[in-house]
Amino acid sequence: MSIRDRVRLREEKLLSDDHYVLKKVTFDFRRSSGEWQTQTRETYDRGNAVTLLLYHPAQRTVILTRQFRYPAFVNGLDDLLIETPAGLLEGAAPEERVRAEAEEEVGYRVHEVHKVFEAYSSPGSVTELVHFFIATYDRDAKQHEGGGLHAEGEDIEVLEVDIDDALAMIDRGEIKDAKTIMLLQYAALKLFRN
Numbered sequence: 001m002s003i004r005d006r007v008r009l010r011e012e013k014l015l016s017d018d019h020y021v022l023k024k025v026t027f028d029f030r031r032s033s034g035e036w037q038t039q040t041r042e043t044y045d046r047g048n049a050v051t052l053l054l055y056h057p058a059q060r061t062v063i064l065t066r067q068f069r070y071p072a073f074v075n076g077l078d079d080l081l082i083e084t085p086a087g088l089l090e091g092a093a094p095e096e097r098v099r100a101e102a103e104e105e106v107g108y109r110v111h112e113v114h115k116v117f118e119a120y121s122s123p124g125s126v127t128e129l130v131h132f133f134i135a136t137y138d139r140d141a142k143q144h145e146g147g148g149l150h151a152e153g154e155d156i157e158v159l160e161v162d163i164d165d166a167l168a169m170i171d172r173g174e175i176k177d178a179k180t181i182m183l184l185q186y187a188a189l190k191l192f193r194n
């Protein structure tokens, strides 16, 4: 039995269709005991996304961004948020989108990107699946200062950080973005092992 056979959609109500889409869905789910149970869930659909760790193996550095994130601010963060470059797919293929974000947000032209995993960012309420990439960079790959798209309100600071400093920033609570922590831990496990 596939999971499809355990889900029967009863009602789908559009709550908001503005920049992104919020729906309220009522469905029956067949529990592991065989009993059918009605559930209601709100799902927020912003599409899928990409994120990228740019790393310099010899220098032992990574490229990160700092930017204002209203949802984090309103939930207690009185600071800019440190993140890996990232963006929504908006219809593009993940490889294509990740190259574009690297150039727009941090000013690097990347050639080979390597997908390392994908993950649902907040599966209880948000539909988003994030594609995680890594790529090496060097000084020659730098095209401009980065910063993002002014017209979209982006005002992105670019940081070049030693990998050990970045890991210490997680320990001190200075990096608290989930995708960023995942990629830095991946780097510690697989990219910068001595």
Ligand SMILES: Nc1nc2c(ncn2[C@@H]2O[C@H](COP(=O)(O)OP(=O)(O)O[C@H]3O[C@H](CO)[C@@H](O)[C@H](O)[C@@H]3O)[C@@H](O)[C@H]2O)c(=O)[nH]1
Pocket: 019, 020, 048, 049, 050, 051, 083, 086, 087, 088, 089, 121, 128, 130, 152, 153, 154, 177, 179
């Ligand atoms: N007008 C308007 N603009 C919005 C809204 N929400 C986001 N934007 C703008 O839409 C653009 C989206 O930028 P991207 O670079 O494509 O996406 P992102 O927000 O960086 O997404 C990444 O980070 C998120 C936070 O960690 C992740 O959730 C997401 O998966 C991805 O990794 C940004 O300029 C943002 O300000 C909105 O409700 N209204």
Ligand SMILES: [Mg+2]
Pocket: 085, 086, 087, 088, 105
């Ligand atoms: Mg972005």
